Amino acid sequence: MTGSGASTALLTDHYELTMVAAALAAGTADRRCVFETFARRLPDGRRYGIVGGTARVIEAIADFTFGDDELRELADHEVVDAATLDWLANYRFRGDVDGYPEGELYFPGSPLFTVRGTFAEAVLLETLVLSILNHDSAIVSAGARMVSAANGRPIIEMGGRRTHERAAVSSARAAYLAGFATTSNLEAGRTYTIPTAGTCAHAFTLLHDSERDAFAAQVEALGSDTTLLVDTYDITQGIETAIEVAGTGLGAIRIDSGDVGVLARQARAQLDALGARNTRIVVSGDLDENAIAALRAEPVDAYGVGTSLVTGSGSPTAGMVYKLVEVDGRPVAKRSSHKESRAGWKAALRRCKPTGTALEEVVYAVADGTPERGEHDRELVEPMLRGGQPVGDPPTLDESRQRVRDGLVSLPWEGLKLSHGEPAIPTVYQ
């Protein structure tokens, strides 16, 4: 099993290392443990969550090894003792991972990424597993709401400038997973073979002596199938100039400011009157899922979405936790407060109607065996790593994208409502 190469081993919290050191010294480091990743609740009144980042986690685990640089850093700052350094030098994850495949729906308590191994080998992965799943799941969950609000119209992801430069790449991947059509992010295009798109910004218009000069330059370089941004000065004038320069075969116009619904209607009428009946209208500018839904009745052909996607539309993190639930076969759980967890190694199945509509999430103790399963119910947990090695070929990004689509179709209709509410289906513990 290989990852992308660079060590991920320091993308973790100091205390994961000190716990390993203390457990090695105490002789408890080799106890067999089960750590379960789940969300206690969905963020902010959401009806469903979507698991994102699983493939990235699996790759990051393969790269979780301590090279000379990492060991020297830990030694120099006395993070751990010499015996622990020796142990870390030989570390690679040799345990098992089971979880929900990427793109699957999840609900409160869904055991979506379960790591089994010795305490030391499994605890080390906590921070990295959570970072990736919390980030990517937050983005894909927000993105899916936008895709569902767009009701078949394509969405272009263009939020890279509103988030960390590396989170931007993962956000573009998560957006594509959610069903976005393209991204503006070139590194995401390279790393994940996602289609990229882009034409020109207002700066390009301002650079030139006139809007006409700018449009002519763009059409000359990019062809008349390009998208001309018409709202730098006066939109009506901009559209007229756009068609004069590019002809009625112009690919699209983009409107990035103002009341885009009203402007789109006016633009459609103007384009039609000019004979540019096939010229599409792209709108952008602070759109989120609610704004997209509000534009359903307008003659909009595509949406550009930035800030709201990369910030998880109000919920920038999925709030998942990584909890020790079993030690040497003994169920364990913190029990001092409301932040309780349910002890024991668990799996899950989703009860469904014959139509495929989801009814409930059944989370059950693995020790008790699978509950009675109806013909249409689905087991949710799949083996991902055994002895640290991948089980079969991981799903492609396009397969996971299809899983998101299938999942949204399987929700009861209330589940697609954008308003705050309860999870679309209840979680039942057995």
Next chain:
Amino acid sequence: MTGSGASTALLTDHYELTMVAAALAAGTADRRCVFETFARRLPDGRRYGIVGGTARVIEAIADFTFGDDELRELADHEVVDAATLDWLANYRFRGDVDGYPEGELYFPGSPLFTVRGTFAEAVLLETLVLSILNHDSAIVSAGARMVSAANGRPIIEMGGRRTHERAAVSSARAAYLAGFATTSNLEAGRTYTIPTAGTCAHAFTLLHDSERDAFAAQVEALGSDTTLLVDTYDITQGIETAIEVAGTGLGAIRIDSGDVGVLARQARAQLDALGARNTRIVVSGDLDENAIAALRAEPVDAYGVGTSLVTGSGSPTAGMVYKLVEVDGRPVAKRSSHKESRAGWKAALRRCKPTGTALEEVVYAVADGTPERGEHDRELVEPMLRGGQPVGDPPTLDESRQRVRDGLVSLPWEGLKLSHGEPAIPTVYQ
């Protein structure tokens, strides 16, 4: 000038490249341009913002070059034509940058990062400049509010698991810049020489046969000056066991759940009664600046902050834009809507009282020269790059951290209020 090595050139939007291609073809790529980075408003009723990420941007610009891999990617996907590929192969930024030093306060309209050069060389940097400044400024601005609410008590950054794994590293840096004492993030420790800290999680207690065994193992490995997490089972029992095991010289206890104010008071009384008068109390668990402020009167010695820091405490992006304001000496601006920008190359000074308290942010046209300047007023814009090369030695992270501290002291007292409101000082255009 050198950066960290790996190319940053694809951490950008597709349209930056197509604009370069179109401008090269049109003969307008070499026009002298000024791009200004600023925030139209502060997020979410904030009173001030703090510039974060400047040193990271300068390094990323040095790494913004197109190697064989990047050029092949652009060629394979026909992002740009052959002539543009040739131009990109020779690209490095050779222009000038001026801006607010990292850690400086900013307000709406502050020209905090201004890039001058040809259109092509300057427009290419837009996405990367914004990604870094928007992310890091959002985090340091949120962090500073927490530091100021903590009123001198140390804060430990522990939010890495709630954000993208690479954003986690930059967030730890931003938190330190804001005045946090330490971070849990080991990669931030390595990359930025920030002190890291951490001891044990609930999992460590659950791993052992009893809380007593766990505490004994931890004290054995980490010494009695460690921090014991006492809320896995019963807190009162946990504290009693902690002192029995570690003695009255125990460094600290940590409480991670429940009503931490009440629990801290009870814990202090119990520790004092047990003779552990110097054992500190660390609290954590979903703290933000308001929760920290509410704990001012409680016997808390340090705070652990995670989610709220890395998500910008409600404002995960600073909302800065990168606008073309001048072409060949001619001021330019978009003018179709409310999203107007002010044309022309600008600088700024901050008018201050003799006491050093800030009075107003004066943003002025460079062409008009510096406005009359009082003895206590400060010029805010400094040269950073000339001909693509750094001007002098950049400030160290500790120097920028001191600048944050100085900035907070210079705010009028209303500026430190946590409640929503207007910017602490007005922006005046001259």
